[in-house]
Amino acid sequence: xxxxxxxxxxxxxxxxxxxxxxxxxxxxxxxxxxxxxxxxxxxxxxxxxxxxxxxxxxxxxxxxxxxxxxxxxxxxxxxxxxxxxxxxxxxxxxxxxxxxxxxxxxxxxxxxxxxxxxxxxxxxxxxxxxxxxxxxxxxxxxxxxxxxxxxxxxxxxxxxxxxxxxxxxxxxxxxxxxxxxxxxxxxxxxxxxxxxxxxxxxxxxxxxxxxxxxxxxxxxxxxxxxxxxxxxxxxxxxxxxxx
Numbered sequence: 001x002x003x004x005x006x007x008x009x010x011x012x013x014x015x016x017x018x019x020x021x022x023x024x025x026x027x028x029x030x031x032x033x034x035x036x037x038x039x040x041x042x043x044x045x046x047x048x049x050x051x052x053x054x055x056x057x058x059x060x061x062x063x064x065x066x067x068x069x070x071x072x073x074x075x076x077x078x079x080x081x082x083x084x085x086x087x088x089x090x091x092x093x094x095x096x097x098x099x100x101x102x103x104x105x106x107x108x109x110x111x112x113x114x115x116x117x118x119x120x121x122x123x124x125x126x127x128x129x130x131x132x133x134x135x136x137x138x139x140x141x142x143x144x145x146x147x148x149x150x151x152x153x154x155x156x157x158x159x160x161x162x163x164x165x166x167x168x169x170x171x172x173x174x175x176x177x178x179x180x181x182x183x184x185x186x187x188x189x190x191x192x193x194x195x196x197x198x199x200x201x202x203x204x205x206x207x208x209x210x211x212x213x214x215x216x217x218x219x220x221x222x223x224x225x226x227x228x229x230x231x232x233x234x235x236x237x238x239x240x241x242x243x
Contacts, residue, residue: 002086003017015202016152016205020195031078035106042062046060046065047066049114080098091134092225095243099223103221112213117207117208118206119204119206128224129227129229134199137198139193140218140219148210151187153182165179
């Protein structure tokens with residue numbers, strides 16, 4: 001598959017693009033089945049809600065399964081899927097490299113127990129030469145505002161922000177007057193199984209907590225442009241896969 005010029009323009013303008021019915025539902029179901037098994041067994045490494053919130057609690061409510069590339073072949077098959085490579089090549093303008101230091105994850109929003117994900121840019125997680133990085137978000141079931149759907153601020157990847165507009169964790173401040181104006185422009189699109197969201201690592205996004213009675217499980221990984229090198233001796237200087 002290749003993106004149309006209209007889709008490329010949409011991504012470059014807004015900083016994100018939704019591909020409806022992109023992934024095979026059968027593959028999605030197999031991924032979901034394996035993910036649920038790992039979640040039930042709490043197979044390490046994981047990130048708990050307590051860890052994310054830096055809270056003093058013994059709760060082991062899982063927020064994400066980490067390092068899924070090396071867990072099972074079914075996860076690896078999606079992260080290296082031949083259908084996605086030409087799309088990522090178009091967006092990056094270079095061959096994509098799968099980065100495994102972060103966003104190599106199954107993401108969850110557990111019912112009633114999940115926390116809100118604050119507005120942020122994913123670039124905070126990495127140390128690379130530049131921001132030529134794209135994340136691939138796969139919906140494994142219905143995603144709505146009620147269960148923690150991602151919302152995006154269009155064109156925020158093109159803006160330069162003063163550090164005063166973020167807190168110490170690099171979360172975009174909700175109560176900052178200029179931020180408030182920008183947050184009002186946020187948009188969302190409900191997702192179904194097999195839908196894929198591609199978004200630039202500097203696009204501001206967030207997700208509310210899950211207020212439904214069912215868990216929401218998604219899959220995310222990130223690629224970089226081949227010339228966008230990791231900085232030595234940082235968290236990003238880690239195992240990678242050339243696609």
